[in-house]
Amino acid sequence: MAAANLLEEFDNKLLTCSICKGVYDNPRTLPCHHTFCANCLELWRKGQRRFTCPTCRQQVKLRGPDVSSFPSSFYINNLLDFRAVHNSSIKRPRASCGMCESYASIEGTCGDCKLLLCGNCLTGHGNCPALKDHYIIAWNELNDPSSMLRVNQTQYCPQHTDQRRTFYCQPCAKLMCQDCVTADHQPGPNHDPQEVGLVAQKYVDELQTLVGKSQDSADALKKTKAVVGNELTIISTNCQIVKKEIQEHFSELRAKLDKEEQEVTEKLVKMEETQKEPLVKEEKELEERLQSTEEDRKFCTDFLSRGNDVEIITLRKQLGDRLDALSSSQIQHQSLKNHISFLPTVNINCELSLTCKPLVITDPPVASLPTTIIFIPNEGQALETNPLITVTSPQGQHAQLDASRTNEGAFQAVWRPKTVGKHEVGVTMGGGGRLCPTLSVHVGSNDPVLNFGQERFYMPLDIAVSGNRLYVADELVRNIQVFDLSGNFCHSFGTPSAPWSLSVHTDGTIVVNTVTDVVKYSQSGEELHKFSTREYCTHPGGLAVLKDGRIVVTDSGKHCIFLFEANGTLVKQLGGKGSAEGEFDTPASVCVDRNDNIIVSDMKNFRVQVFDKDLNFQYQFGQEGQEPQDMCRPMRVSADSKGNIVLVNFNHCDRQGIQVYRSDGTWVATFSSDITYHIRRESCGVAVTEDGHVFVANSQPLCIKKYRYL
Incomplete structure (x- = not known):
């Protein structure tokens, strides 16, 4: 079987x-x-x-x-x-x-x-x-x-069936055996028989060179695709800002202008679609070209690694032509220049037009989250030094942002708004005047976009997201509750003892750490397998599942992490109390990223450590401090499909903050939730969604909250 x-x-x-x-x-x-x-x-x-x-x-x-x-x-x-x-x-x-x-x-x-x-x-x-x-x-x-x-079966000569084809005559472009060489292809003006291995190696070298050259095309495709994706985001953000302007203008004339507002908004949507259409098409074409290029390169790499001399000789010209075509392909992209602007008039009729805006916001501003401001100088507006981008808050406080020049000749700066409300954004050159008209921008709050479960939970310790489902481990009720991403209850199933942590495997099975056992369940809650951790762990806590089904468990008592096979066989134990690489002081939580890297929150060392799938140390980041990027009590950790790492961190005032880092540990943002420290601070499970939101388990009050983090 x-x-x-x-x-x-x-x-x-x-x-x-x-x-x-x-x-x-x-x-x-x-x-x-x-x-x-x-x-x-x-x-x-x-x-x-x-x-x-x-x-x-x-x-x-x-x-x-x-x-x-x-x-x-x-x-x-x-x-x-x-x-x-x-x-x-x-x-x-x-x-x-x-x-x-x-x-x-x-x-x-x-x-x-x-x-x-x-x-x-x-x-x-x-x-x-x-x-x-x-x-x-x-x-x-x-x-x-x-x-x-x-799997490279020997190729035999069709004429001399007991002889292998071990020679290649290049003038004849033909594979042959020793008998064929002796009979019909003696070396001379019209024949040049050579050993297959020697000819194949020459072709391998030629093809390897072409594979290297095709990498430039792949890199250019990736870069252009990223530019197009960014421009699509800018269009969406700009249109959101314009939509806000439209709404503010028409709110003053609501009684008379409801109909006109609707027509102009609909026109904006159509213009947005029209403006996006060629870029969406270009993005799709770039994706297809990139995919085709990557497939061709992978095919050639695999083809060359097999080392089949006969196959190399037979397909050499075809592969060479294809790689030549990839290497010489031209990539053209015309940068986005025009943006939709709202042009209000004194009468009811208003117009929308495509104009070259000097100031652009890449993402709708939200308090504490980073967004990028781009300044595009007018043609002929030569700037010898980088300008300063200024932001004025609703309270009249001024901030200056250093701008850096982009490859397209624009200038950009990262802005992390501290307050909500209407802000004025401008550009100056040192102590001189403004280089363009100011831009009014509304900064939204990062209050929870969803709050649910107050009547369902008794002690939600950990949560996980998989697809369109949210899984919550409730310690006191001893069950796993399942919701959709809008907070609607779907179903639940019981666990034999208190569930402390959980993770969802790529195959949809749910793996739960119940302190003494690790239990695997089907999506419907049927117990599939379990194994005991008591032989190895004293205080098991966090749990994560690798793509191959192996399971990682943290132990704050032994200050270690354990790697188990899916059947419970111990593969590796790593750690011990300390601050060196691979040592821990109260490892609180663990997760796995898109590349199967194992990410551990090392609480009392005020850091996060990252390991490969076999628990080999890769890198660490974090330090103790009071700055937004610093750590005080890093607890639960999660990672999204883009590589971002989201960390729940309690500060010195026992307030919970959500910190976001890039995959290399570069700090992105910190925003405060309204969750306070609780004696059971482990009950702060965190899980991210694919649309830039994060769910956080809260024990005081008992609920689940959803925030935007990107």
Whole structure:
């Protein structure tokens, strides 16, 4: 049964045609490196000589009368041969070894001899000097994806079937065996037979150079895509500001202008869509080009790592042409210049137009959160030094922000508003006058956008977000409660003892630390597996699950963290009380980021430590202090899909702050919640969503609160 499951997974991952969803039959590879059944391609092209790839939609031109003119995939054909032999063994319950003819368990095959082999003969076959070049693979290698890279069956000469094709005649562009060289391809003016390995190595070097050059194209695509994404954000933010201006203006004339306001707002929406449309299209095209480039580069890298000399020689020109095309591709992007402006008039009729605004805010300003102010000088407005961006609060307090020059010739500064209300933003040059008209900006508050559960919780210790669901571990009720992201209750299920922490695996299962045990549940609450931690832990606390199912548990009593297999087998213990790298003083919480890095809040060392998935130290950040970026009692920690790290930190006044850091530990923002210190300060679970919000568990009062953090 295990072998059958492995073979099914093998088929799904490597041998399934994306058109017919079946196992490849006569696989053919297109110039874009996507492979399909020959018959599927014939049906797909519908008799046309030009057609698009079913996967990437790249234009393809037929080279001959039918799709057989496209090269066959050596790699996939070898895997198909391997599959066929494997199928023959599992269909014959008493298959005998092809060498010793015993009925010992068949453990592999020799593709050259076409024999099924038992374990002893498999080892002996591979160790025999005369058979050392034979194509041998064991069934258990299906478990290791890296072993697939060596599936390179020997290619035999079609004329001399007992001879391997070990030579390549470059003038003839033909692979051949030793007998072919002797008979028809003696060295001379028209023939130059060389060993396959030497020719292949030369082509490998050429292709490696082209792979390196294509990286420049990939980097340029990424950079341009980031610029386009930023400009899309600027458009959205600018339109939100303009919408606010529209609302303020029409509020003064509400009785007479309701209809006009609606029409102008709708026009704004249409103009926003119109302005975004070419950028959205460009972003999509860049994404497709980037994806195609990355796929081509990965294909070539994998192709070269397999080291199949025959395949390298056969596909060298095709790969070289493709990589040449990638390296020489031109990337053009015209920077965003015009922005929608609101032009009020003294009469009821108002207009919207595209104008070049000198001041732009990238994100709607919210108290304590960072936003970027961009100043775009007028054409001909030469600035010898960087200007100062000034901000005046509603209370009349002035702040000056240092601006830095961007690659596009604009200037930008990061602004973290401290108060809510209407602010005036301007630009000056030292002690001189203003360089542009001031911009009025409304700063919103960062009060909770959602507050729920006051009547449902008794002691919510930890929370987790997965997809569109929020999971809450309640210690006193001894259950896990499930909500949607709007705070609507979905269902709950009980736990045998108090749940202290929880995490949701990528497969949807819920893993809970109940102090004495780690328990895995299905999404419906059915217990699937559990193991005890009492042998290792004295005060287990935080818990996180890696992508491969392994589980990390913090222990504040031993000042350690433990790494377990999914079945409870201890893999590694790390730590001990101290302040050196890999040591801890009360590790309070743990989470896993998008790259499977393990992030630990080291509370009494006032820092966060980051490890790889095997608990090897990577880096740390944080220090004790009173500044917004400093730490006092770092407690629960969470990480989003963009790499940001969100930390719950209690300050010296026992007020809880939410701190946001980049993946490298660079501080981004700190904002205060209205949650105060409680004797059970562990009850401050934190979990982030994909739309820039964070849920925080609160024990005084008992509820869950949702804030915006980006």
